[in-house]
Structure formats: structure tokens, C-alpha cells
Amino acid sequence: MTGDTSGxxxxxxxxxVAHARWKYIKPPLLALFLLxxxxxxxxxxxxxxxxxxxxxxxxxxxxxxxxxxxxxFDFGASAYLKDLKDFYHRTPSDADMVYIQKQxxxxxxxxxxxxxxxxxxxxxxxxxxxxxx
Amino acid sequence: MIEIQEDREKxxxxxxxxxxxxxxxxxxxxxxxxxxxxxxxxxxxxxGNGESLGIIGESGSGKTTLATAIxxxxxxxxxxxxxxxxxxxxxxxSEHFGKAYQKLKRRERKILSEKLISIxxxxxxxxFQGSMNAFNPAYTIEKQxxxxxxxxxxxxxEEIEERSLRVIEAAxxxxxxxxxxxHELSGGMKxxxxxxxxxxLSPKLVIADEPTTGLDVIxxxxxxxxxxxxxxxxxxxxxxxxxxxxxxxxLADRVVVLYSGRIMEVGPTWDVYKRSLNPYTxxxxxxxxxxxxxxxxxxxxxxxxPDPLSERAGCYFAPRCKYADTICYNSIPELEEIIPxxxxxxxxxxxxxxxxxxxxxxxxxSEKKINAMATDVLKTDELTEYFSLRTKTYGQLYGKExxxxxxxxxxxxxxxxxxxxxxxxxGESGSGKTTLGRVILKLLDATSGKVLFYATENNDNPDxxxxxxxxxxxxxxxxxxxxxxxxxxxxxxxDPYDSIDPKQTVFSIVEExxxxxxxTNDPIKITEMVNRVLEIVRLNxxxxxxxxxxHELSGGERQRVAAARALVLRPEFxxxxxxxxxxxxxxxxxxxxxxxxxxxQFGITVMFITHDLASARYLCDRIMVMYLGVSVxxxxxxxxxxxxxxxxxxxxxKAVPKPNPNWDPSKIEIKGxxxxxIDVPKGCRFYRRCPYAREIxxxxxxxxxxxxxxxxxxxxxxxxxxxxxxxxxKFDNQE
Ligand SMILES: Nc1ncnc2c1ncn2[C@@H]1O[C@H](COP(=O)(O)OP(=O)(O)O)[C@@H](O)[C@H]1O
Ligand code: SF4
Ligand code: SF4
Ligand SMILES: [Mg+2]
Numbered sequence: 001m002t003g004d005t006s007g008x009x010x011x012x013x014x015x016x017v018a019h020a021r022w023k024y025i026k027p028p029l030l031a032l033f034l035l036x037x038x039x040x041x042x043x044x045x046x047x048x049x050x051x052x053x054x055x056x057x058x059x060x061x062x063x064x065x066x067x068x069x070x071x072x073f074d075f076g077a078s079a080y081l082k083d084l085k086d087f088y089h090r091t092p093s094d095a096d097m098v099y100i101q102k103q104x105x106x107x108x109x110x111x112x113x114x115x116x117x118x119x120x121x122x123x124x125x126x127x128x129x130x131x132x133x
Numbered sequence: 134m135i136e137i138q139e140d141r142e143k144x145x146x147x148x149x150x151x152x153x154x155x156x157x158x159x160x161x162x163x164x165x166x167x168x169x170x171x172x173x174x175x176x177x178x179x180x181g182n183g184e185s186l187g188i189i190g191e192s193g194s195g196k197t198t199l200a201t202a203i204x205x206x207x208x209x210x211x212x213x214x215x216x217x218x219x220x221x222x223x224x225x226x227s228e229h230f231g232k233a234y235q236k237l238k239r240r241e242r243k244i245l246s247e248k249l250i251s252i253x254x255x256x257x258x259x260x261f262q263g264s265m266n267a268f269n270p271a272y273t274i275e276k277q278x279x280x281x282x283x284x285x286x287x288x289x290x291e292e293i294e295e296r297s298l299r300v301i302e303a304a305x306x307x308x309x310x311x312x313x314x315x316h317e318l319s320g321g322m323k324x325x326x327x328x329x330x331x332x333x334l335s336p337k338l339v340i341a342d343e344p345t346t347g348l349d350v351i352x353x354x355x356x357x358x359x360x361x362x363x364x365x366x367x368x369x370x371x372x373x374x375x376x377x378x379x380x381x382x383x384l385a386d387r388v389v390v391l392y393s394g395r396i397m398e399v400g401p402t403w404d405v406y407k408r409s410l411n412p413y414t415x416x417x418x419x420x421x422x423x424x425x426x427x428x429x430x431x432x433x434x435x436x437x438x439p440d441p442l443s444e445r446a447g448c449y450f451a452p453r454c455k456y457a458d459t460i461c462y463n464s465i466p467e468l469e470e471i472i473p474x475x476x477x478x479x480x481x482x483x484x485x486x487x488x489x490x491x492x493x494x495x496x497x498x499s500e501k502k503i504n505a506m507a508t509d510v511l512k513t514d515e516l517t518e519y520f521s522l523r524t525k526t527y528g529q530l531y532g533k534e535x536x537x538x539x540x541x542x543x544x545x546x547x548x549x550x551x552x553x554x555x556x557x558x559x560g561e562s563g564s565g566k567t568t569l570g571r572v573i574l575k576l577l578d579a580t581s582g583k584v585l586f587y588a589t590e591n592n593d594n595p596d597x598x599x600x601x602x603x604x605x606x607x608x609x610x611x612x613x614x615x616x617x618x619x620x621x622x623x624x625x626x627x628d629p630y631d632s633i634d635p636k637q638t639v640f641s642i643v644e645e646x647x648x649x650x651x652x653t654n655d656p657i658k659i660t661e662m663v664n665r666v667l668e669i670v671r672l673n674x675x676x677x678x679x680x681x682x683x684h685e686l687s688g689g690e691r692q693r694v695a696a697a698r699a700l701v702l703r704p705e706f707x708x709x710x711x712x713x714x715x716x717x718x719x720x721x722x723x724x725x726x727x728x729x730x731x732x733x734q735f736g737i738t739v740m741f742i743t744h745d746l747a748s749a750r751y752l753c754d755r756i757m758v759m760y761l762g763v764s765v766x767x768x769x770x771x772x773x774x775x776x777x778x779x780x781x782x783x784x785x786x787k788a789v790p791k792p793n794p795n796w797d798p799s800k801i802e803i804k805g806x807x808x809x810x811i812d813v814p815k816g817c818r819f820y821r822r823c824p825y826a827r828e829i830x831x832x833x834x835x836x837x838x839x840x841x842x843x844x845x846x847x848x849x850x851x852x853x854x855x856x857x858x859x860x861x862x863k864f865d866n867q868e
Binding site: 013016019020021023075077079084086087089094095096099100103107 | 531
């Protein structure tokens with residue numbers, strides 16, 4: 001009566017979850033990468049000093065945006081519940097809800113970590129500014 | 134229509150011999166922020182030992198309040214009048230319950246709660262409305278049933294185990310259900326488990342509040358037959374509450390009709406159904422479209438239930454009653470015994486008895502026949518919608534294994550809808566009706582197959598015959614063709630709250646499509662269009678509605694607003710997805726008649742999606758029956774109802790509870806429930822439940838057979854073969 005919960009399937013689900021998490025955290029990571037490296041081209045024209053003066057602030061603000069976004073976004077949970085109802089004709093049990101919330105919490109946590117990564121990059125650039133120039 | 138027949142033995146024993154339950158002048162008034170809400174007024178009832186009493190009434194009439202009051206579950210904001218006695222002892226009175234409860238001393242409260250605990254489950258037990266969803270998901274069914282024994286008896290663990298097994302088997306479940314968690318059981322199995330629990334301590338009285346609401350027709354028929362067979366065995370006396378007269382008629386010896394908290398009529402069930410002595414009962418009974426008679430016009434009841442918060446005088450039904458006179462508005466009619474055992478609350482009740490008032494039957498409003506030569510409005514070609522959460526990121530994140538498999542929601546559907554017809558799509562929930570509607574309207578992208586829509590090019594002269602074909606599935610969302618398609622097609626949802634914004638006025642809700650499709654910017658023209666459509670849907674006068682908000686409207690009016698919005702651009706094609714299932718019975722007929730009129734007046738084509746066969750028969754010209762994503766039968770609606778061809782349709786029609794003593798649900802041979810469209814059988818979709826199934830059905834898909842022109846079904850066997858085949862015991866010990 002219970003669904004098949006063999007180890008193989010659990011592995012598959014674990015891989016799927018990891019894949020989905022990666023998909024959700026890829027955008028802010030990519031954005032950070034672009035934020036750091038794209039303006040580097042301006043260095044050719046204006047030198048390092050303007051870059052290092054502006055970028056810590058810009059990246060810091062972006063960090064706040066990322067953290068707030070992570071806190072506000074539901075990571076597709078409502079769409080998932082809707083699909084569950086429309087196509088699988090299922091209402092989630094309490095245990096399902098707890099599982100969904102746990103996944104959301106983990107992603108929110110990841111977004112906060114990414115925000116902290118932004119902040120560290122911003123601080124790093126700032127330190128370079130003070131110590132090198 | 135009203136024939137008088139002696140049916141005394143059905144009335145069973147006199148309720149006055151040994152009243153098991155005596156409700157004496159019970160009133161319940163809730164104190165709310167908006168004022169006093171009179172939920173029940175002067176209820177007087179006696180229930181004999183071994184008797185089964187039915188309570189019918191529309192939502193809000195106080196059925197649940199009455200049932201919970203008998204159990205002593207009375208909200209803190211209630212003020213009580215009168216009393217309830219059980220087996221000769223007063224169990225509920227105004228000094229101990231509702232608001233008065235708060236004034237009790239601690240010791241008194243303790244005595245009271247001990248008394249109630251000793252009564253509940255052992256003497257009176259209740260199957261609550263929707264209680265099958267109230268199981269604790271963390272415990273097995275066995276544990277939850279054992280809990281009842283542990284609290285109320287001193288049985289040992291072994292005895293409890295044995296008794297649990299006995300009750301679960303008595304309720305028609307397999308013993309393995311005991312070890313299951315609630316989510317592993319289907320709706321019907323859960324409802325059986327709830328019934329098992331209510332019967333656990335062999336109570337003298339079982340109260341069942343809407344015991345079958347929310348279940349599929351076939352499951353519903355089985356639960357009814359289960360309850361019927363339990364009577365006289367595990368069930369002694371019973372109170373059955375439902376808004377469905379069919380359900381109550383099958384289970385109750387006597388019936389009580391409630392309206393707005395007052396008893397309107399009491400009497401032996403079949404007697405009341407055959408010759409009711411009360412205008413409300415008559416109006417209510419004739420609001421139900423019938424599944425087994427030819428179509429005759431039904432009116433429903435105009436207007437809405439009175440606001441229970443406002444001061445009301447006279448007969449509460451007066452504003453909606455077609456027999457009302459001045460006296461009805463001024464003086465409250467008494468509940469009088471008109472003939473022995475028959476009570477009615479109406480000033481003119483006697484006239485109904487003497488036959489002074491006789492109702493005439495009107496012909497059906499829709500006699501417009503669609504001829505087979507009519508042009509198509511919409512056509513689907515092998516239309517398919519498969520769905521998998523695995524392809525979506527959020528599905529990967531939250532999905533467990535069973536939700537990542539492919540759902541065959543709509544599987545190769547071929548149909549054609551002719552201009553000006555009402556085409557019904559019928560099926561249990563889970564059969565793919567809604568998905569079909571959404572794919573057709575391109576609210577979902579089809580996995581494969583085609584939807585073709587034929588738009589009339591010249592709207593001013595629709596008979597000019599110039600049709601342009603729009604390939605809906607192939608066209609791009611932003612193409613001109615789809616823009617035209619969007620303008621010509623509209624959707625009405627099941628729940629008007631889904632589609633209309635509660636924060637907008639009626640006017641802005643209705644004008645929205647005009648703005649979205651940039652029809653005009655001229656405010657005068659817009660007002661004109663909105664007012665005209667409000668008039669069409671009978672929200673008269675439009676001015677008094679346009680500034681109101683949805684919460685100021687009744688359910689029926691809200692659904693009309695949704696219809697007005699769908700109709701404001703005069704679409705050619707309308708999909709109505711279960712538009713009446715959230716409405717009260719008295720309002721359903723009104724909405725169906727509206728659709729009929731729109732069709733007759735403006736030639737609008739309607740695809741009417743429903744799980745209710747009776748309303749499909751009333752409204753539709755042709756119907757298609759769906760099962761797990763495929764169509765199993767289609768034809769002229771009268772043909773299909775009178776002479777169903779597919780085994781599934783046959784069962785479905787048999788399963789609709791009828792207010793008719795000869796209806797026998799135990800004849801339905803279909804097993805199990807529809808299940809999901811995930812692990813579908815390879816051959817015939819219906820294989821696992823079909824009583825006629827043979828080996829060939831398991832592996833090869835059935836061909837289409839068309840014994841009457843325009844009436845076809847998918848099955849390996851002809852009607853003669855089906856009639857001569859019996860099942861070979863494949864299902865004997867399931868469920
Ligand atoms: N605790 C409460 N406070 C205020 N109003 C209530 C309460 N319980 C029920 N009502 C109202 O009492 C009326 C009767 O409700 P109910 O017994 O649930 O009707 P039914 O079961 O026939 O649909 C409704 O108007 C409902 O809103
Ligand atoms: S008392 Fe008057 S209003 Fe009430 S049901 Fe009878 S006829 Fe109708
Ligand atoms: S094909 Fe077989 S399983 Fe399907 S409906 Fe016909 S008899 Fe039943
Ligand atoms: Mg109720």
C-alpha cells in the first residue's frame with residue numbers, strides 16, 4: 001500500500017533535490033560573478049581606484065537585496081501545491097507541509113549565506129582599497 | 134406530479150412510543166460582532182428508539198448547529214433556550230451550555246464534562262461533516278480507533294484489538310486498513326473508517342452530518358448501501374443530515390425540513406416527498422433536476438436565504454414563496470400537525486392537503502434542437518495533456534516519488550462541439566475534465582494533438598458563413614489569431630472567488646475584459662456594455678449592483694457576476710467548469726436556466742463541465758463521459774441517459790441516489806475508486822473496476838463502437854456480449 005521507498009529511489013530524490021537547489025541558487029551566484037567581473041573592464045579606462053571605491057557599496061546593497069529576496073520568495077511552493085491539487089488531486093498532509101517548509105527554510109538559509117558571501121566580497125574589495133592604495 | 138399513496142409501513146414505528154431523544158423547544162442564538170444570529174428557533178423533535186431521522190435544508194439552515202447541540206458541542210458565543218433529553222434524562226439545557234457555561238463553577242464544569250464524556254461515543258456518536266479529513270496523519274487508523282476504546286472503556290489491549298477489527302470489518306473495510314496511515318486510504322475508505330469509529334462503542338444514536346458529501350457518486354452509493362445494511366445491526370437510531378434529498382430519502386424513515394433555523398415540515402419520508410404540505414419543501418424538492426424522468430422545466434427558488442442577522446417577521450420564507458399573502462409577512466405560522474404524524478409550518482398547509490393548490494409542470498425551456506449539419510465551433514484532434522512535476526524545478530524540490538511520475542490528465546481526446554449547443558463533459562473528480570477545459574482554452578499548453586476553433590469572421594452577420602479556422606495549439610500566445618480566440622472564448626470557474634477579485638466593485642470586475650481587449654475607451658460606451666450584460670444575467674437593476682463588492686452578494690449573485698464578466702464581450706464559446714457545484718440547490722436551477730436562455734437568445738456555445746449527471750441531463754444537448762483522461766462514451770444526452778452503453782456510464786447513472794424507494798445501490802458492481810491518472814492500465818482504462826473485464830481488456834485498448842448514429846463508446850464488447858457476460862469473480866474479495 002505504501003509507495004516504493006527503496007534506497008535507489010531515495011537516492012534519485014536526493015539528486016533531484018540537490019539539482020533543484022542548485023537551480024535556485026545559481027542566479028544570485030551568477031549575478032555576483034558578473035557584478036565583480038563585468039565592471040572590471042572599466043578598469044582599463046579609469047584605473048582601479050574608482051572601481052574599488054564604488055564596488056563595495058554596490059555589492060553590499062546587492063547583498064541586502066539577495067537576502068530580502070530569499071526571505072520573501074516562496075521557491076515555487078504555491079505553484080507546487082496548485083499542481084498537486086490540479087493534477088494529482090492530492091491535498092498535502094501535515095508531514096508534506098513540514099517537508100515543504102523545511103526545503104524552503106534551507107533555501108532561505110542558502111540565500112542568506114549567499115548574501116553573506118556578497119558582503120564578504122564587498123569587504124574584501126574594501127580592504128584591498130585601504131591596504132593597497 | 135403529486136400522487137397520494139398509502140405508504141404507512143414505510144413510516145415505521147410511531148416516534149412517540151419511546152422517545153430516545155427529545156428536543157424540546159430548542160433555540161440557539163449566536164452573539165456575534167454584527168449582532169444576534171438566530172441559528173435555531175423553537176425546534177421540537179422526538180426520535181423514537183430504532184428510528185432514523187433525516188434532516189434536509191440548504192447551507193446555513195442550521196443543520197450542523199442542531200447536530201452539534203445534541204452532542205453538547207456548543208460554541209461559547211451561543212445562548213441556548215429549551216432543552217434536549219436523551220433516554221429520559223436532560224442532557225442539554227440553557228443553564229449549563231453556551232454562554233452560561235462560563236458562569237459555572239469549576240466543580241460544576243467538571244461534573245458536566247464527566248457526564249458528557251460518558252454520553253459521547255457510548256450513547257451518542259457523530260460522524261462530523263468532513264471528518265474524514267480530520268484523522269491525525271501521524272497515527273495509523275488502528276491507533277486512532279483504539280484511542281476511543283481506551284478513553285471510554287476498561288478493555289485490555291487484546292480486547293481492544295479484537296473489537297477494532299470487528300468494527301472496521303463491519304464498516305466494510307479490509308483488516309489491512311487498520312495498519313494504514315490516513316493518507317494511504319482513498320476518500321471512501323477514510324469515510325468508512327470514520328463510520329467504524331462512530332460505531333465503535335455501539336452507541337444508541339449515531340448522527341451523520343453530510344456523510345457522503347465530497348465523495349464520488351459511486352463511492353457515495355456504496356456508503357449509503359453500507360449505512361442501510363448497518364441499520365438494525367450496528368446502528369440502532371440514526372440522524373442523517375444532508376443537503377441532498379436523494380441521500381436522506383434513502384436513509385431516513387422520517388424527514389425534517391429546516392429553513393433558516395425553523396422547522397418547516399416533518400413527516401414520514403416518502404409521504405413528504407410525494408405530497409408535501411409546505412411550499413418551501415415543495416420548492417426545494419422541485420429544484421433538483423431529475424435523472425430518471427424526461428426533462429421538465431425546473432425553477433429553483435428565486436431570491437436568497439434571509440440574512441440571519443436581520444430582524445425578520447412573519448414567515449421567513451415569505452419573500453421567496455409563490456403562495457405568500459399579507460398574513461405571511463405579519464404573523465409567524467405555527468408548526469401544526471395537519472394529519473397524524475405530518476407537521477407543517479404554513480398558514481395554508483391545509484389547502485395543500487385538500488388539493489386546492491396544485492402545481493403545474495412546465496415544458497422544458499430548451500427545445501431548440503441542434504441538427505447534425507450545424508457547423509463546428511471547436512474541434513479537438515487527439516488532444517493530449519501529460520504532466521510531470523519532474524520537469525519543473527519546484528517539483529524536483531518538493532516532490533516525493535509518487536508525485537514525480539507522469540500524469541495522463543487528458544489522453545488523446547477527439548471531440549467536436551457544434552455551434553449553439555450545450556456540450557456536457559461528465560466524469561468523477563480526477564477524470565481530467567478541468568484540464569481538458571483549460572487546454573482547450575490554451576490556458577495550458579497541450580502536450581500533443583490539436584485544438585481547432587472556428588471564428589465567425591463577420592460578427593454583425595453571423596450567418597454569412599465565413600469562418601476562419603484558428604489552430605489554437607499551433608498559434609503563438611501573442612499572435613493576432615490567439616487574441617481573437619481569447620476574445621471569443623471565456624471561462625466560468627467553479628468557485629466565483631477564484632475568478633473575481635473581492636476588492637473590486639462589480640462594475641470594475643465586469644468591465645475588465647473590455648479594457649483588456651481594448652474594445653473601447655469611451656466611459657459611456659463601457660457603462661452601456663456593462664449595464665446591458667448585468668441585465669442579461671438578471672442582476673436588475675444594474676445600477677444597484679455595479680457599485681457593490683462581491684462580499685455583499687449572495688453565492689448565486691456572485692456566480693452571475695462571473696457570468697456577466699465572461700459574457701460582456703459576447704463570446705462565441707463559453708467553458709463553464711462546474712459553475713453550479715458551489716451553489717445552493719435552490720439557486721442551481723436559476724443559473725442553469727440562465728445558460729439555456731443565453732444559448733437560445735444569443736446562440737452562445739457552451740461546454741458545461743460537471744460531475745452531476747442530473748444537471749447534465751437537464752442542460753446539455755450532447756454529453757461526453759470521461760474516465761481517467763479518456764472519453765469512454767458520447768452521444769445525445771437523452772440517448773446516453775436512457776441507454777448508456779459503456780459499463781462505466783451504466784454504473785454512474787445507477788449510482789445517483791434517487792428519491793425513490795426502489796433505488797438499490799447494492800446493485801452497483803463497480804469496485805474501488807477512480808484513483809489517479811498516473812499508473813493507468815495498459816489496455817482499457819476502466820479495466821481494474823469493470824465487472825465485465827476479460828483478459829483482452831488488460832492489454833489492448835478497446836475500439837470505438839457506434840451502435841446508434843452519433844452515440845458511441847469505447848469497449849471490446851457489444852451490448853449483447855456485455856449483457857450475456859458476467860464477471861468471473863475477479864473482484865470477489867476486494868475492498
Ligand atoms: N459559533 C458561531 N458563531 C456565529 N455564527 C455561527 C456559529 N456557528 C454557526 N453559525 C451560523 O449559524 C447558521 C447555521 O449554521 P449551520 O448549522 O452550520 O448550517 P448548515 O449546517 O445547515 O449549513 C449559519 O448562519 C452560521 O454562519
Ligand atoms: S406561511 Fe405563507 S410565506 Fe410561509 S410558506 Fe406558507 S404560504 Fe409561503
Ligand atoms: S473494454 Fe473491457 S474493461 Fe473496458 S469497459 Fe469494456 S469490458 Fe470493461
Ligand atoms: Mg453543515
